[in-house]
Every structure is written in structure tokens, then in C-alpha cells.
Amino acid sequence: MTAPPTPDAAPGAAPDAATPIPGPDLGPGEAVLAFDVGGTDTKSALIDRHGLVLGLRRTPTPRDGSDPSGAIVAALAGLAREHLVDAPGIRPVAAGVSVPGLVDELNGVGIFASNLGWRDAPIRALAERALGLPVAFGHDVRAAGDAEHRLGAARGYGDVVVLAIGTGIAGALVLDGKPYAGGGFAGELGHALSDPDGEPCACGARGCLETIASAGAIARRYTAASGVAVPGAREVLAAASAGDADAVRVWEDAIEALAEALARLVATIAPEAVVIGGGLAQAGPELFEPLSRRLDSLLSFHRRPALLQARLGDDAGLLGTALAARDLAAGLDAGGVP
Amino acid sequence: MTAPPTPDAAPGAAPDAATPIPGPDLGPGEAVLAFDVGGTDTKSALIDRHGLVLGLRRTPTPRDGSDPSGAIVAALAGLAREHLVDAPGIRPVAAGVSVPGLVDELNGVGIFASNLGWRDAPIRALAERALGLPVAFGHDVRAAGDAEHRLGAARGYGDVVVLAIGTGIAGALVLDGKPYAGGGFAGELGHALSDPDGEPCACGARGCLETIASAGAIARRYTAASGVAVPGAREVLAAASAGDADAVRVWEDAIEALAEALARLVATIAPEAVVIGGGLAQAGPELFEPLSRRLDSLLSFHRRPALLQARLGDDAGLLGTALAARDLAAGLDAGGVP
Numbered sequence: 186m187t188a189p190p191t192p193d194a195a196p197g198a199a200p201d202a203a204t205p206i207p208g209p210d211l212g213p214g215e216a217v218l219a220f221d222v223g224g225t226d227t228k229s230a231l232i233d234r235h236g237l238v239l240g241l242r243r244t245p246t247p248r249d250g251s252d253p254s255g256a257i258v259a260a261l262a263g264l265a266r267e268h269l270v271d272a273p274g275i276r277p278v279a280a281g282v283s284v285p286g287l288v289d290e291l292n293g294v295g296i297f298a299s300n301l302g303w304r305d306a307p308i309r310a311l312a313e314r315a316l317g318l319p320v321a322f323g324h325d326v327r328a329a330g331d332a333e334h335r336l337g338a339a340r341g342y343g344d345v346v347v348l349a350i351g352t353g354i355a356g357a358l359v360l361d362g363k364p365y366a367g368g369g370f371a372g373e374l375g376h377a378l379s380d381p382d383g384e385p386c387a388c389g390a391r392g393c394l395e396t397i398a399s400a401g402a403i404a405r406r407y408t409a410a411s412g413v414a415v416p417g418a419r420e421v422l423a424a425a426s427a428g429d430a431d432a433v434r435v436w437e438d439a440i441e442a443l444a445e446a447l448a449r450l451v452a453t454i455a456p457e458a459v460v461i462g463g464g465l466a467q468a469g470p471e472l473f474e475p476l477s478r479r480l481d482s483l484l485s486f487h488r489r490p491a492l493l494q495a496r497l498g499d500d501a502g503l504l505g506t507a508l509a510a511r512d513l514a515a516g517l518d519a520g521g522v523p
Numbered sequence: 524m525t526a527p528p529t530p531d532a533a534p535g536a537a538p539d540a541a542t543p544i545p546g547p548d549l550g551p552g553e554a555v556l557a558f559d560v561g562g563t564d565t566k567s568a569l570i571d572r573h574g575l576v577l578g579l580r581r582t583p584t585p586r587d588g589s590d591p592s593g594a595i596v597a598a599l600a601g602l603a604r605e606h607l608v609d610a611p612g613i614r615p616v617a618a619g620v621s622v623p624g625l626v627d628e629l630n631g632v633g634i635f636a637s638n639l640g641w642r643d644a645p646i647r648a649l650a651e652r653a654l655g656l657p658v659a660f661g662h663d664v665r666a667a668g669d670a671e672h673r674l675g676a677a678r679g680y681g682d683v684v685v686l687a688i689g690t691g692i693a694g695a696l697v698l699d700g701k702p703y704a705g706g707g708f709a710g711e712l713g714h715a716l717s718d719p720d721g722e723p724c725a726c727g728a729r730g731c732l733e734t735i736a737s738a739g740a741i742a743r744r745y746t747a748a749s750g751v752a753v754p755g756a757r758e759v760l761a762a763a764s765a766g767d768a769d770a771v772r773v774w775e776d777a778i779e780a781l782a783e784a785l786a787r788l789v790a791t792i793a794p795e796a797v798v799i800g801g802g803l804a805q806a807g808p809e810l811f812e813p814l815s816r817r818l819d820s821l822l823s824f825h826r827r828p829a830l831l832q833a834r835l836g837d838d839a840g841l842l843g844t845a846l847a848a849r850d851l852a853a854g855l856d857a858g859g860v861p
Contacts, residue, residue: 455705
């Protein structure tokens with residue numbers, strides 16, 4: 186069972202299924218359904234054969250401690266019915282489902298998602314049965330990375346890292362033009378070691394990058410240093426611009442940690458472009474300019490990547506999920522094994 | 524022109540062209556020539572259709588400031604003639620040439636090699652003309668990594684990092700079963716940032732991993748701390764085992780820097796195996812055991828790689844170069860574009 190669309194709780198939802206969302210369309214191809222399952226909300230949409238994104242809506246992701254993946258898959262089936270009722274002329278031939286956490290795309294398994302509660306859940310098989318469609322199953326951040334690579338800021342680059350910096354930090358790698366997942370464990374840049382003497386991280390390690398440089402950490406560290414509660418990193422940046430010494434230090438620590446992480450990334454996989462999205466990227470030049478300067482000072486012969494602001498915003502994950510469903514449908518068309 | 528083989532200067536050379544070297548053979552395939560051009564010596568051999576490595580020899584790499592790549596390619600042509608004279612029944616159909624430095628494999632260009640002196644040298648085209656054979660052109664460390672992946676310690680793993688730790692530190696990445704070069708700039712783990720407040724590195728950056736953890740750095744740092752000159756890291760490890768406090772600190776610093784670098788690698792690309800070769804790997808358990816323990820303590824949910832000692836030793840680069848030539852020959856057989 187699923188909650189009906191709740192426009193009050195969904196400021197980003199299109200009010201009318203017939204109105205495509207603004208932004209890039211996906212171009213001609215098969216009609217598909219796309220579901221981007223987040224820790225709080227699930228985004229869903231129907232993509233037509235012109236590539237228009239129709240009926241985009243945001244509904245609460247159901248929580249069911251006894252059967253977390255079953256409850257979510259049932260909700261997806263309910264959403265699918267609503268999309269098909271809203272657009273009766275469109276017959277999707279495949280669906281895409283992306284989820285957070287550790288994801289084994291090859292075997293269609295959600296290995297672990299701390300805030301959704303499953304372990305080794307065969308989500309692809311469950312979703313195929315519930316939807317009656319072949320399902321492209323993937324990881325939310327890698328889907329967003331793929332969308333930024335194919336439709337967004339990193340279009341035209343072969344070796345790309347897409348970083349989403351918000352409450353935490355997650356990354357997606359595109360290498361030699363193709364997503365690289367490392368069995369589901371690659372791109373965990375938020376949990377790359379930054380400071381061996383740093384704070385414990387919720388993941389169980391210590392001094393992870395996201396304990397210093399995520400938007401969440403910036404707000405938390407500022408509050409810890411100043412005693413002033415702030416809703417987010419935006420207020421810390423404003424305080425730093427106004428000369429607040431605690432805010433300056435916390436912001437500069439974040440920039441330094443990010444620059445060092447990027448320098449290591451450059452030496453290791455030499456991306457041509459690093460795309461930064463998520464809430465922190467909204468700082469714009471106040472983030473990108475000092476980060477770029479410090480990165481330059483840390484490199485020598487290395488291949489210097491372009492630092493780019495993400496272009497697809499919050500919908501990147503959904504768009505990438507739709508692309509994956511399109512890829513699957515194209516493979517089915519060609520008689521390939523999905 | 525090339526120097527003749529000089530057995531006196533080549534303790535590793537096989538005395539007789541008809542005697543295959545010990546170690547893995549390459550299996551059945553085309554006969555090829557292989558050249559692994561190093562900063563000091565060039566190794567060369569003829570590989571027959573059974574995959575036996577024949578006539579392996581080590582000759583000084585010629586230096587010519589006015590035409591560094593031309594002099595080297597001329598030496599390769601001379602070596603080729605010698606190999607063919609020694610084994611008159613064997614007709615190679617392709618050659619492999621690997622060189623150090625920054626290498627653009629796709630375009631067949633040696634971008635830069637500090638100790639050989641070229642910049643943007645079209646080595647593949649030069650070698651094809653001089654040898655009269657199609658040439659697979661590559662990077663010495665990536666060739667060695669490919670050999671460890673296909674014939675050596677990392678056989679059977681899909682996502683692998685091979686680290687050569689000697690005078691410096693260089694790495695080769697194999698991702699989803701294929702070498703990943705990042706335009707020639709990937710795998711430069713020796714020049715990944717270790718300590719932002721560390722020593723200047725010869726590359727122009729500061730605090731690179733190889734300023735702390737290479738065999739060269741271990742010897743140098745021990746001499747700087749103790750005033751005692753040592754020929755290499757082996758003697759520092761022996762002094763540490765005997766309780767010398769400077770040696771203990773220098774060795775522990777190296778282990779810590781390597782473990783931190785591996786932890787970051789694990790979060791970023793999640794290799795299933797990390798193969799360590801080069802002089803430092805000869806420390807065996809004295810390197811691998813503390814490194815493994817410290818790596819465990821730095822990780823949480825990450826995919827823990829197997830830490831493996833390289834198996835192919837000094838000949839890995841030559842074997843990988845021969846494999847690349849074999850691959851090229853197989854593609855030519857199949858009518859593919861090399």
C-alpha cells in the first residue's frame with residue numbers, strides 16, 4: 186500500500202501529470218517508470234517516448250521495521266498504478282529503481298541501508314514481480330552521477346567524479362565513460378580518511394571526510410565551537426563572511442579537508458572533471474573559488490580536473506534512474522540479456 | 524645503434540637465448556617481442572608461440588640528450604635483431620614497448636619521463652617504423668600490474684591495485700577487470716598527499732606518500748634522523764628490529780602513511796586486492812602484518828581488500844608488455860583495429 190501524493194508535503198512535485206518538469210529531457214527512447222527511493226521521500230515519474238519527465242511526485246518513503254524492502258516495493262507498485270492512471274496513453278516497458286546505502290547492482294541486491302533498515306534484500310526481483318516490468322536497479326548517488334555525466338555538468342568528459350555534499354558526502358565514479366561501482370563499495374568519499382585524529386564518524390571509523398566537510402558537519406561543528414545553534418551550513422558561511430572567527434575556522438577546515446581529498450583523488454584516478462552537488466554546492470563561488478585555489482596549490486604534474494557545479498539539482502537521481510531503465514529497455518529491444 | 528648484451532653488467536640476464544626464464548609462461552599465442560624500457564636498464568625478450576620467455580636480457584638504456592626517444596628506439600631495433608638471430612625459427616608478429624613516466628597509451632605518446640628526458644615523444648610510431656612490427660605501447664608499472672592481475676598474485680580478482688614500492692611509489696589500477704589509466708595520470712599513489720605539512724617532494728608538491736613510505740624515503744629519513752648512512756630500507760628495518768628508536772619511528776611512520784593511503788583507496792575505489800611489490804615488499808610479514816592490522820583499524824563498513832605480496836618480481840613489467848603485444852596480435856588476427 187502506498188500513501189497518495191501529498192502536494193502539501195511535496196513542494197517540488199509537479200501539480201499536473203501532463204506538465205513535464207523543467208530541465209533536460211532524456212531524448213527519444215522507450216517509455217519507462219523511474220523511482221528514486223530516498224531515506225525520507227521517494228521521487229517517481231513516468232518518462233514518455235519523447236523523453237519528457239511526466240507526473241514527477243515526491244511521496245514519503247514507507248517504513249516497516251518487520252519488512253522494510255517489502256513495504257517500499259509495495260509503495261512503488263501503488264505509485265506505478267497512479268502514474269499509469271494519470272497518463273493512460275503511455276505504456277512503460279521497463280522501470281528503474283534506485284536506493285541509498287550499499288547497493289550490489291550486478292545482483293540486484295540492497296546490501297545495507299542504515300536509514301531504511303534492510304540487509305541483503307533482493308529488491309530487483311521483488312520490484313520486477315510487483316511492477317510486472319524488467320527493473321534496472323541501482324544506487325541513488327551513482328544514478329545521479331550518471332545523469333550529471335550524460336545530461337548535466339560533466340557531459341563530454343570520460344573520467345568523472347560526482348560528489349554530493351549534504352548531510353553526508355557521497356560520490357559516484359565514471360571511469361573511461363562508464364559508471365564504476367566497485368561491487369557497491371566505491372565512491373564512498375565521505376568515509377575516506379581525512380584526519381586520523383579526528384572525531385568518531387557514525388560509520389564506526391574516525392576522522393572521515395564527512396565529519397569535517399559535509400554541510401551537516403559544518404553546522405554541527407560551528408554550534409559546538411560557538412554555542413550558537415544554526416539550521417545549516419548556509420548560516421555558517423554567512424557568519425564567516427561577517428567575520429565570525431568560529432565560523433571562519435569551521436568553513437576553512439571544510440575547504441582544506443575537501444581540497445586534500447580532491448588532491449588524493451586526482452593522484453589516484455585522475456578525473457577530468459569533479460562535479461559537486463548537494464546543499465553545499467549552493468554556496469557557489471564561495472565554495473568553488475577557495476577550493477580551486479587550494480587544490481591548485483596541492484598539485485604538481487597531476488591532471489588538474491575541472492571543478493564544476495552540478496546542474497541537475499535534486500532531480501539528478503531520478504533522471505539517472507530513468508536513464509538506467511532506458512538502457513535496460515534498449516538492451517531488451519536488441520534481444521540482449523538484461 | 525645499441526650496446527651489445529653485457530653479461531657483466533646484467534646479473535639478471537639469461538646466459539643462453541634458448542633457456543626460458545623460470546616463472547610463469549604466457550600460454551599459447553602468437554610469438555612477440557617485448558621491451559621494458561627502464562630509467563637505467565632495458566629488459567627485452569622474445570616470447571614464442573608456447574608462451575616461453577626466451578633470451579631475456581638486460582642492457583643499459585641509452586641516453587641521448589638531443590634525441591632521447593630516437594636513441595632508445597634505435598637500441599630496441601638492435602636488440603630485436605639480436606633476439607631474431609638467437610632464435611632464427613621464431614617470427615614475432617608484434618612487439619610490446621613499455622616506458623616509465625607519464626604515458627598516453629591511447630595515442631602512443633610518451634608524455635614525460637623525468638629520467639629519460641622526452642616530452643610528447645611519438646614512441647609507438649617510431650618503434651613501429653624501426654621494428655617493422657605493430658607495437659603495443661604502454662606504461663611500465665601498468666604493464667607490471669596487468670601481469671600481476673593476469674598471471675600473478677591478483678589472478679581472479681576484478682578490482683585490483685598494484686603498488687610498486689622502491690625508490691619511489693607507483694601504482695597500477697585494474698577496475699572491472701581492465702587496466703584503468705586515467706589518460707596516463709592515474710595510479711600516481713606515490714604522489715598522493717600524505718602529510719600537508721610534510722617535506723617537499725621532487726615532483727614539486729609537498730608531503731607526497733613517497734616522501735615518507737618509499738624504500739628510498741625510509742633510508743633517507745633514517746639517515747637524517749640518526750646521522751647513520753644506510754644503503755636501503757632493509758637496514759632500517761633491521762635496526763628497528765634491534766630496537767633502534769630512530770629506525771622504529773621511521774618504519775612506523777612509513778607503515779602509518781601506507782595504511783592511511785590504503786584506507787583512502789578502499790573508500791574511493793574499493794579494490795578487492797592490493798598487491799605490493801618492489802623492494803619494500805621483500806620485508807614480507809614485517810611489512811604486511813603491521814600494515815594489515817593498521818588498515819583494519821582504519822576501516823568500518825568498507826570492502827576490505829586482500830593485501831598480497833607481488834609474485835612476478837622484477838620481470839612483471841616485461842611479462843605485462845609481452846601480454847600487451849599478444850593482445851595486439853590477437854586483435855590483428857581477428858581483423859580488429861589495433
